[in-house]
Amino acid sequence: MRAFYAAVTCLFLLFFFASSAMPVVEEYMPPPMTEGMFPCSNCHATMEVNRKKRVLKEEHTDIKLHHAETMRWCLDCHDAKNRDKLRLYNGDLIDFTESYRLCGECHGNVYKDWKAGLHGKRVGYFAGPGKRTYYLCANCHNPHDPKFKPLKPEPPPYRPEENHDGISR
Ligand code: HEC
Ligand code: HEC
Ligand code: HEC
Ligand code: HEC
Numbered sequence: 001m002r003a004f005y006a007a008v009t010c011l012f013l014l015f016f017f018a019s020s021a022m023p024v025v026e027e028y029m030p031p032p033m034t035e036g037m038f039p040c041s042n043c044h045a046t047m048e049v050n051r052k053k054r055v056l057k058e059e060h061t062d063i064k065l066h067h068a069e070t071m072r073w074c075l076d077c078h079d080a081k082n083r084d085k086l087r088l089y090n091g092d093l094i095d096f097t098e099s100y101r102l103c104g105e106c107h108g109n110v111y112k113d114w115k116a117g118l119h120g121k122r123v124g125y126f127a128g129p130g131k132r133t134y135y136l137c138a139n140c141h142n143p144h145d146p147k148f149k150p151l152k153p154e155p156p157p158y159r160p161e162e163n164h165d166g167i168s169r
Helices: 002-021 096-106 108-115
Strands: 024-028 122-124 130-134
Parallel strands (some): 024 130
16 A cells, blocks of 8 residues: 555656646747748838838738728838837837737737637647747738638539539539
8 A cells, every 4th residue: 555655656746847847838930921021121221211101002012901090000010210120009129920919009808818828829738837839910810901801602512413503404
């Protein structure tokens, strides 16, 4: 019986030390940048800053701001002087790898849920020590147009005797 208790104690201690040796590691997916876009300073370092709210014609023509756009413009999120950084409300600059901090400034509840693994997605150990990898907000939401579009429904299934357009002839 004593040997049994000793064995249980040993096992317990083993688990205890194994788990305390395994630290909590939080990693993030890389930002989903278009190839050739980063570093932004490749172009912007030598360009004049144009603060005017306008339709962009020479570059970034695919970006249409649809995200509280009546209240703001590109340079509220992108730093005017250092285009390789994002800008928080208080003026602090952060890397694109930390864009969730910017989102969290206005979407505090979703941010809290995301940190806790309730919103969005993360893979790895759920609770306790271990490694977990978070998907960035920007991996799922386009920061310039974040609202999900309603999906186009798939065409209805067809029977083999029908043509592919679903109409029997
Ligand atoms: C290939 C060159 C090029 C790269 C790379 C580039 N930009 Fe630009 N960007 C431009 C040009 C040119 C304009 C002006 C477009 C216009 O006025 O029609 C512009 C305009 C902008 C503006 C509007 C404000 C302003 O200063 O005119 C923002 C914000 C911006 N870029 C952000 C970025 C960010 C962020 C990156 C990197 C993720 C980036 N750009 C990478 C060429 C580039
Ligand atoms: C709500 C904040 C916000 C606003 C406003 C905003 N951006 Fe961005 N932008 C971001 C974030 C965050 C990313 C990083 C996405 C990622 O991780 O790939 C980004 C990425 C970019 C990129 C790189 C895109 C790519 O495909 O690689 C360019 C260029 C850019 N922004 C230009 C602009 C321009 C021009 C405007 C104004 C018309 C603008 N942004 C407005 C937050 C913003
Ligand atoms: C300065 C405040 C601010 C920041 C920073 C900000 N947002 Fe928003 N966001 C808003 C507001 C206001 C709305 C609602 C108006 C709209 O949709 O245009 C909104 C709408 C949204 C929506 C759509 C909500 C719905 O009802 O479907 C999503 C998703 C979203 N934001 C994600 C993000 C992400 C991701 C980031 C970081 C890249 C971010 N936001 C940064 C203010 C902000
Ligand atoms: C793995 C993908 C994923 C990630 C990561 C993610 N989201 Fe979402 N988000 C979604 C989906 C899916 C919805 C639901 C869309 C719907 O129902 O229209 C959503 C909805 C939202 C909404 C609108 C609904 C609400 O609850 O207010 C906001 C705002 C939002 N997300 C912000 C964020 C922010 C901020 C982050 C990062 C801190 C983030 N999301 C990370 C997928 C994601």
